[in-house]
Amino acid sequence: xxxxxxxxxxxxxxxxxxxxxxxxxxxxxxxxxxxxxxxxxxxxxxxxxxxxxxxxxxxxxxxxxxxxxxxxxxxxxxxxxxxxxxxxxxxxxxxxxxxxxxxxxxxxxxxxxxxxxxxxxxxxxxxxxxxxxxxxxxxxxxxxxxxxxxxxxxxxxxxxxxxxxxxxxxxxxxxxxxxxxxxxxxxxxxxxxxxxxxxxxxxxxxxxxxxx
Amino acid sequence: xxxxxxxxxxxxxxxxxxxxxxxxxxxxxxxxxxxxxxxxxxxxxxxxxxxxxxxxxxxxxxxxxxxxxxxxxxxxxxxxxxxxxxxxxxxxxxxxxxxxxxxxxxxxxxxxxxxxxxxxxxxxxxxxxxxxxxxxxxxxxxxxxxxxxxxxxxxxxxxxxxxxxxxxxxxxxxxxxxxxxxxxxxxxxxxxxxxxxxxxxxxxxxxxxxxxxxxxxxxxxxxxxxxxxxxxxxxxxxxxxxxxxxxxxxxxxxxxxxxxxxxxxxxxxxxxxxxxxxxxxxxxxxxxxxxxxxxxxxxxxxxxxxxxxxxxxxx
Numbered sequence: 001x002x003x004x005x006x007x008x009x010x011x012x013x014x015x016x017x018x019x020x021x022x023x024x025x026x027x028x029x030x031x032x033x034x035x036x037x038x039x040x041x042x043x044x045x046x047x048x049x050x051x052x053x054x055x056x057x058x059x060x061x062x063x064x065x066x067x068x069x070x071x072x073x074x075x076x077x078x079x080x081x082x083x084x085x086x087x088x089x090x091x092x093x094x095x096x097x098x099x100x101x102x103x104x105x106x107x108x109x110x111x112x113x114x115x116x117x118x119x120x121x122x123x124x125x126x127x128x129x130x131x132x133x134x135x136x137x138x139x140x141x142x143x144x145x146x147x148x149x150x151x152x153x154x155x156x157x158x159x160x161x162x163x164x165x166x167x168x169x170x171x172x173x174x175x176x177x178x179x180x181x182x183x184x185x186x187x188x189x190x191x192x193x194x195x196x197x198x199x200x201x202x203x204x205x206x207x208x209x210x211x212x
Numbered sequence: 213x214x215x216x217x218x219x220x221x222x223x224x225x226x227x228x229x230x231x232x233x234x235x236x237x238x239x240x241x242x243x244x245x246x247x248x249x250x251x252x253x254x255x256x257x258x259x260x261x262x263x264x265x266x267x268x269x270x271x272x273x274x275x276x277x278x279x280x281x282x283x284x285x286x287x288x289x290x291x292x293x294x295x296x297x298x299x300x301x302x303x304x305x306x307x308x309x310x311x312x313x314x315x316x317x318x319x320x321x322x323x324x325x326x327x328x329x330x331x332x333x334x335x336x337x338x339x340x341x342x343x344x345x346x347x348x349x350x351x352x353x354x355x356x357x358x359x360x361x362x363x364x365x366x367x368x369x370x371x372x373x374x375x376x377x378x379x380x381x382x383x384x385x386x387x388x389x390x391x392x393x394x395x396x397x398x399x400x401x402x403x404x405x406x407x408x409x410x411x412x413x414x415x416x417x418x419x420x421x422x423x424x425x426x427x428x429x430x431x432x433x434x435x436x437x438x439x440x441x442x443x444x445x446x447x448x449x450x451x452x453x454x455x456x457x458x459x460x461x462x463x464x465x466x467x468x469x470x471x472x473x474x475x476x477x478x479x480x481x482x483x484x485x486x487x488x489x490x491x492x493x494x495x496x497x498x499x500x501x502x503x504x505x506x507x508x509x510x511x512x513x514x515x516x517x518x519x520x521x522x523x524x525x526x527x
Contacts, residue, residue, distance in 0.1 A: 042279070043275065141256050
């Protein structure tokens with residue numbers, strides 16, 4: 001019980017290393033409601049958010065603009081609560097990844113619901129991968145995108161931050177606010193799932209067998 | 213050798229590894245199939261990183277939507293407390309003063325909340341809160357404010373006879389998909405804006421009507437010079453000119469974009485287009501210089517890889 005009452009000092013291992021962040025001041029001012037600061041911040045961040053959303057959803061997704069808007073809105077909304085853990089850019093990109101992932105998950109859920117409602121035997125038959133699918137299966141992008149929808153949220157987040165955005169373990173830990181070892185463990189599990197999923201594609205299996 | 217495999221992979225993708233670290237990464241990737249797959253997937257994502265024509269205009273539109281009144285309002289932390297206290301007071305009053313007084317207070321309370329609510333309703337639903345609503349026009353988040361401001365800016369709508377309005381609505385519904393990205397106000401306006409012209413041109417391009425697309429893009433650059441859409445139009449004109457074999461014209465368009473926005477988001481694409489135009493004109497030396505410039509300025513872009521490959525070949 002006393003542990004709950006006494007404010008324990010934060011473990012040094014968890015405290016992020018402070019680096020100079022050129023957007024920190026802007027974000028602070030924008031969070032306080034400064035219009036010019038917000039304008040400058042958006043001009044800097046929105047192109048990046050668009051690219052992140054495009055990476056997660058794919059360039060052909062019809063709602064890229066709206067999802068980027070949602071992401072930018074969520075970033076602006078969260079600015080007053082941003083406590084400077086990690087850089088503003090990483091924070092914004094993480095928000096964009098989570099927003100886009102949520103959109104993907106919602107779409108998958110509604111697709112499944114539609115299938116349950118109108119169970120058509122022909123639809124099941126058409127799910128058997130054809131030659132085009134096999135040819136396409138040389139790419140890992142669809143598999144990673146699918147995993148982002150199906151993995152548990154923490155694993156999907158770690159996978160997307162590392163694979164899609166190219167963050168290091170420390171950067172993921174910093175922006176997600178979790179210990180380094182947790183991130184490593186999540187990444188390990190996510191990569192295992194990626195391998196299991198890739199083994200289902202003959203073309204990729206051949207590549208993996210050839211490499212090993 | 214320090215650093216774990218995931219970090220080495222991430223740093224390799226940023227081009228931050230030295231030779232020894234590269235060798236170490238390769239050795240360790242050979243030993244782990246899982247890490248090799250993740251690294252390969254990351255490289256595929258990097259290669260797919262696209263900057264498309266029109267991105268700049270799209271970003272400008274998103275920022276405009278965010279800045280023009282639909283900025284989230286900060287919720288007062290005392291509001292929820294006020295609602296609870298208010299509710300308690302109403303209950304106490306109910307016990308003390310009878311039903312008539314309570315109804316009066318409740319009506320007042322509801323009225324107060326109804327007036328305040330639109331101010332606190334965020335424009336889009338937060339991603340994790342509710343299922344996705346059907347897509348609304350771009351100006352929809354501002355509707356409460358816009359509705360209040362409309363009478364001062366636009367002619368009063370009630371003066372339109374009902375059949376005309378219904379015909380207009382039917383016409384709006386029949387409008388092609390591409391134009392729906394524009395805010396309602398802009399789509400219906402009589403006067404063209406840079407955004408409407410850009411949308412018209414893009415729509416024509418998507419339909420394959422290239423001459424009309426080029427006409428609209430040219431009109432846009434002539435009538436609205438200096439706007440984000442005009443600069444993106446230069447890029448589109450450059451690309452379309454290259455496709456139609458007019459390399460000299462394409463070169464002019466790419467150069468104009470680079471002069472207007474040397475550090476713009478499409479600068480790397482403009483540089484790439486310029487090298488292609490120069491190559492098509494047979495000016496190999498200049499094309500090589502521009503390729504080198506592209507590699508020096510944007511070493512991590514997708515075009516840099518292609519530029520390096522081209523520099524390795526003879527023109």
